[in-house]
Amino acid sequence: MSVATVSRVWNEAAFVSPETRQRVAAVATRLGYSPHGAARSLITRTTHALGVLLPDLYGEFFSEIIRGIDHTAQAAGYHILVSSSHDSKDEIDAALRSMRGRVDGMIIMSPDLEAQRTLHALQGSFPVVLLNGGAEANAFDSITIENHEGARAMVRHLLARGHKRIAMIGGPQRNYDAAERLRGYRTALMESGIAPDESLVVQGDFSELSGHRAVKPLLALERRPTAIFAANDSMAIGALSALHESGMRVPEDVAVAGFDDIPLARYMNPQLSTVHVDIAKLGERAAALLPSSLLQGARPRQQLQLSTTLVIRSSCGGLVS
Amino acid sequence: MSVATVSRVWNEAAFVSPETRQRVAAVATRLGYSPHGAARSLITRTTHALGVLLPDLYGEFFSEIIRGIDHTAQAAGYHILVSSSHDSKDEIDAALRSMRGRVDGMIIMSPDLEAQRTLHALQGSFPVVLLNGGAEANAFDSITIENHEGARAMVRHLLARGHKRIAMIGGPQRNYDAAERLRGYRTALMESGIAPDESLVVQGDFSELSGHRAVKPLLALERRPTAIFAANDSMAIGALSALHESGMRVPEDVAVAGFDDIPLARYMNPQLSTVHVDIAKLGERAAALLPSSLLQGARPRQQLQLSTTLVIRSSCGGLVS
DNA sequence: TCGATTACTGAAATCGTTTACAGCGCACTC
DNA sequence: GAGTGCGCTGTAAACGATTTCAGTAATCGA
Numbered sequence: 001m002s003v004a005t006v007s008r009v010w011n012e013a014a015f016v017s018p019e020t021r022q023r024v025a026a027v028a029t030r031l032g033y034s035p036h037g038a039a040r041s042l043i044t045r046t047t048h049a050l051g052v053l054l055p056d057l058y059g060e061f062f063s064e065i066i067r068g069i070d071h072t073a074q075a076a077g078y079h080i081l082v083s084s085s086h087d088s089k090d091e092i093d094a095a096l097r098s099m100r101g102r103v104d105g106m107i108i109m110s111p112d113l114e115a116q117r118t119l120h121a122l123q124g125s126f127p128v129v130l131l132n133g134g135a136e137a138n139a140f141d142s143i144t145i146e147n148h149e150g151a152r153a154m155v156r157h158l159l160a161r162g163h164k165r166i167a168m169i170g171g172p173q174r175n176y177d178a179a180e181r182l183r184g185y186r187t188a189l190m191e192s193g194i195a196p197d198e199s200l201v202v203q204g205d206f207s208e209l210s211g212h213r214a215v216k217p218l219l220a221l222e223r224r225p226t227a228i229f230a231a232n233d234s235m236a237i238g239a240l241s242a243l244h245e246s247g248m249r250v251p252e253d254v255a256v257a258g259f260d261d262i263p264l265a266r267y268m269n270p271q272l273s274t275v276h277v278d279i280a281k282l283g284e285r286a287a288a289l290l291p292s293s294l295l296q297g298a299r300p301r302q303q304l305q306l307s308t309t310l311v312i313r314s315s316c317g318g319l320v321s
Numbered sequence: 322m323s324v325a326t327v328s329r330v331w332n333e334a335a336f337v338s339p340e341t342r343q344r345v346a347a348v349a350t351r352l353g354y355s356p357h358g359a360a361r362s363l364i365t366r367t368t369h370a371l372g373v374l375l376p377d378l379y380g381e382f383f384s385e386i387i388r389g390i391d392h393t394a395q396a397a398g399y400h401i402l403v404s405s406s407h408d409s410k411d412e413i414d415a416a417l418r419s420m421r422g423r424v425d426g427m428i429i430m431s432p433d434l435e436a437q438r439t440l441h442a443l444q445g446s447f448p449v450v451l452l453n454g455g456a457e458a459n460a461f462d463s464i465t466i467e468n469h470e471g472a473r474a475m476v477r478h479l480l481a482r483g484h485k486r487i488a489m490i491g492g493p494q495r496n497y498d499a500a501e502r503l504r505g506y507r508t509a510l511m512e513s514g515i516a517p518d519e520s521l522v523v524q525g526d527f528s529e530l531s532g533h534r535a536v537k538p539l540l541a542l543e544r545r546p547t548a549i550f551a552a553n554d555s556m557a558i559g560a561l562s563a564l565h566e567s568g569m570r571v572p573e574d575v576a577v578a579g580f581d582d583i584p585l586a587r588y589m590n591p592q593l594s595t596v597h598v599d600i601a602k603l604g605e606r607a608a609a610l611l612p613s614s615l616l617q618g619a620r621p622r623q624q625l626q627l628s629t630t631l632v633i634r635s636s637c638g639g640l641v642s
Numbered sequence: 643t644c645g646a647t648t649a650c651t652g653a654a655a656t657c658g659t660t661t662a663c664a665g666c667g668c669a670c671t672c
Numbered sequence: 673g674a675g676t677g678c679g680c681t682g683t684a685a686a687c688g689a690t691t692t693c694a695g696t697a698a699t700c701g702a
Contacts, residue, residue: 002682007660015680036422038362039658042687047359049402049423057391059584063384070378070405079419081370081402084391098400101357101688102370208588237588244590263380267529267558269565269590323652328690335691336650360688363657422658 010035041101049079050290051103053095055111057084058207059234060262061279065131068283069107076291078104086110089118096126105290107131107283111176129286134176141289143282143304147177150275150308151184151229152191154257157310158227159192161317163255167200167225169214169235178206181231181259200225204235211238219246226254227316233258233265233274240268240315255316271313282306331356362422370400371611372424374416376432378405379528380555381583382600386452389604390428397612399425407431410439417447426611428452428604432497450607455497462610464603464625468498471596471629472505472550473512475578478631479548480513482638484576488521488546490535490556499527502552502580521546525556532559540567547575548637554579554586554595561589561636576637592634603627 001020008016009024027033041047050073054062066082073080081103086092092108092115099106105127110116113134130142158166168185171178182201189196202217204210211230215238218225228243230236236258243250250256250270258265261276285304292299312319322341329335330345348354362368371394375383387403394401402424407413413429413436420427426448431437434455451463479487489506492499503522510517523538525531532551536559539546549564551557557579564571571577571591579586582597606625613620633640 003659004661004683005681007658008681011660015678017680020681034418034421036363036658037420038359038368038422039687040422040660041359042357042363042658042689043660045687047423048419057384057388060381060384063378063381063387066384066387066403067378067405070403074404074406079402079404079423081400082387082391083395083400084388085395097355098369099358100355101359101361102368102400208584237585240590241588241592263529264558264585267562268588269561271562324689325652325654325691326650329651332690336648338650341651357688360657361690363659363688364690366657 047102047104048077049081049103050287051081051099051106052083053086053092053106053108053110054082054084055087055109057082060264061232061234061260064262064279065109065283068280068285069287070283071280072284072287076287078287078291080287087112087115089115092118100126105129107286107290108133111178112172113174113176113179116176127290129289131282131286132177134179138301138303141302143285143289143306145177145277145282145306146308147180148184148187150259150277150310151181151231152188153184153308153310154229154259154273154275155185155188156192157312158229158255158257158316159188159194161227161255163227164194165197165200165223165225166227166229167202167218169202169204169211169228169230169239171203171231171235172205173203175206178231185229204231206232206234208234208238208241211235212242213238215239215242215246219248224254227257228254229257229259231259233260233262233272236272236274236315237264237268240270240272250315251317257316261311265311266313268315270315273313273316274311276309276311277306368423368425369398370402370424371608372402372420372427373404374407374413374427374429374431375403375405376408376430378403381585382553382555382581385583385600386430386604389601389606390608391604392601393605393608397608399608399612401608408433408436410436413439421447426450428607428611429454432499433493434495434497434500437497448611450610452603452607453498455500459622459624462623464606464610464627466498466598466603466627467629468501469505469508471580471598471631472502472552473509474505474629474631475550475580475594475596476506476509477513478633479550479576479578479637480509480515482548482576484548485515486518486521486544486546487548487550488523488539490523490525490532490549490551490560492524492552492556493526494524496527499552506550525552527553527555529555529559529562532556533563534559536560536563536567540569545575548578549575550578550580552580554581554583554593557593557595557636558585558589561591561593571636572638578637582632586632587634589636591636594634594637595632597630597632598627 009021083095086095107129109131111132128140130140133142170182202214204214248254258272258274261274265272265274327345329337330342404416407416428450430452432453449461451461454463491503523535525535569575579593579595582595586593586595
């Protein structure tokens with residue numbers, strides 16, 4: 001029998017007599033045959049794969065993102081092709097090129113503000129969803145976290161608890177999310193009429209280690225902060241461990257809060273107060289945008305914002321009474 | 322100019338005059354051209370992608386595995402195609418089929434002992450590396466963790482600290498790693514002449530929640546355990562938080578130990594004692610095996626064992642004095 | 643000046659599918 | 673009994689690259 005018939009059997013399409021169907025299926029299992037993905041992609045012009053470009057893979061944040069993406073992608077019959085550690089323009093370029101013809105669309109998380117300019121060239125050539133994009137976000141489908149609002153809310157909560165000197169451990173320079181969270185912190189302070197004190201802002205890089213390191217200079221200050229707000233949970237966790245090592249009690253001596261609400265935040269001791277972000281959903285939404293844009297073709301660009309909620313646990317002293 | 326020339330330019334091969342090379346490059350950038358992955362794969366019979374099949378994506382363990390795989394894969398010029406939540410035989414079958422012609426080889430982690438039989442059929446048809454495989458491991462290249470030795474060492478340490486009633490929170494049923502760790506626990510007890518007490522063994526499923534839940538029945542026992550050994554860190558963390566909630570002090574009232582040494586173990590309070598596994602290296606090694614087997618063709622199968630080391634922190638009371 | 647060599651470029655086959663189109667037998671209708 | 677339609681199957685042209693082979697122009701040696 002001919003290849004055409006086999007193809008028809010495999011796609012369960014058109015008119016194939018039950019008996020040929022049988023025969024083909026039998027032979028296929030006997031030979032362990034399964035169709036060749038690349039060949040199919042070539043002619044059908046669809047790969048059933050989604051490209052995912054991430055700056056890094058370390059930590060629960062990215063793990064959750066991938067899990068979210070994979071979850072909806074898999075449900076829609078897509079696989080995901082992962083590529084990480086792309087900060088610079090050239091790396092992103094290379095990754096994008098190497099993915100052409102291998103994926104139907106891409107989810108790109110490139111919080112580095114510099115690197116975003118690269119993306120500009122992409123416009124329209126390819127279905128793209130931007131995760132946490134900055135300036136370029138509105139040139140594509142995009143999803144961003146309510147960074148500013150979330151940070152503002154958390155700092156307001158700390159203020160409401162009576163804290164006057166609130167330190168911030170910021171994220172990497174040139175990182176969009178980090179910048180927005182810092183802005184939220186400043187907004188809240190300004191709104192309550194507190195003069196900004198730049199010695200209270202220490203720069204980190206979103207890693208636990210950097211959170212750990214940030215504590216020492218803060219404790220060395222003449223007028224110590226009574227609360228520390230970290231731009232993400234990993235750094236908050238690092239800070240917690242550093243505070244513990246220096247014999248400070250949390251929240252009695254220093255209150256601590258983070259951002260993201262990674263799964264482990266609630267298992268810390270004391271449990272970590274944080275700004276909850278449904279990280280997995282961030283990934284899910286992103287993955288959901290792609291197939292829809294593939295099917296519907298040109299449609300208005302969607303800009304989604306993922307809302308945040310305050311999760312007050314014991315590390316900042318609990319709810320305001 | 323012809324497609325052949327363009328191809329030659331792109332692959333930097335053969336004799337192309339510098340000026341044509343120039344012209345082609347210029348036009349390529351002007352048109353934003355980049356070669357079509359599927360088409361290349363079809364003729365070159367190589368995809369520069371590695372398939373990764375995981376049972377789940379939740380938690381730092383898998384995150385680290387992926388990170389390790391991606392790290393060496395990327396260095397070798399490979400991307401990774403991820404597919405998760407494959408427990409049953411049929412799911413694994415489907416995933417394998419859908420990856421044919423899309424990847425050059427696969428890394429499969431299928432700790433479920435049942436599902437392993439599916440893999441048997443794969444033999445030789447495809448470069449495969451098994452992660453934490455059980456019975457089928459020696460039919461493929463494989464890497465396993467020294468589960469038995471690691472668990473045994475940790476339990477011996479607890480015994481050396483004077484603990485007589487050591488509880489174990491086990492992993493999922495039918496899971497290879499979990500079974501081996503439980504076996505190591507039993508070996509250590511037997512070696513020190515302690516009669517096994519099955520009421521001290523609670524089953525979990527590797528999740529934090531299950532670790533949390535496992536604590537209650539243990540505390541309800543007439544003769545409470547003085548130490549709890551969890552089959553992985555996530556469950557140990559869950560247990561820590563449950564113990565804290567019930568007002569138990571760690572390590573004074575109950576010592577706690579885990580397995581895996583996920584990055585956050587040392588940031589817990591108290592810091593979690595655990596059996597260190599270089600999880601990322603597990604992934605790296607796996608990824609390193611594949612390209613080598615692709616290049617060298619038939620070579621003797623390799624069975625690697627990843628060694629473990631004891632990391633004693635404060636959650637079990639520190640080093641034996 | 644002519645053949646041989648060299649350096650480059652183009653034509654065409656190939657990879658393994660999908661799919662439009664054509665062909666073929668058979669039943670049905672008038 | 674011829675024409676029509678239907679149900680099924682095979683032929684062949686794509687898809688977009690790589691690669692072999694052949695062809696052409698320039699250079700060189702004799």
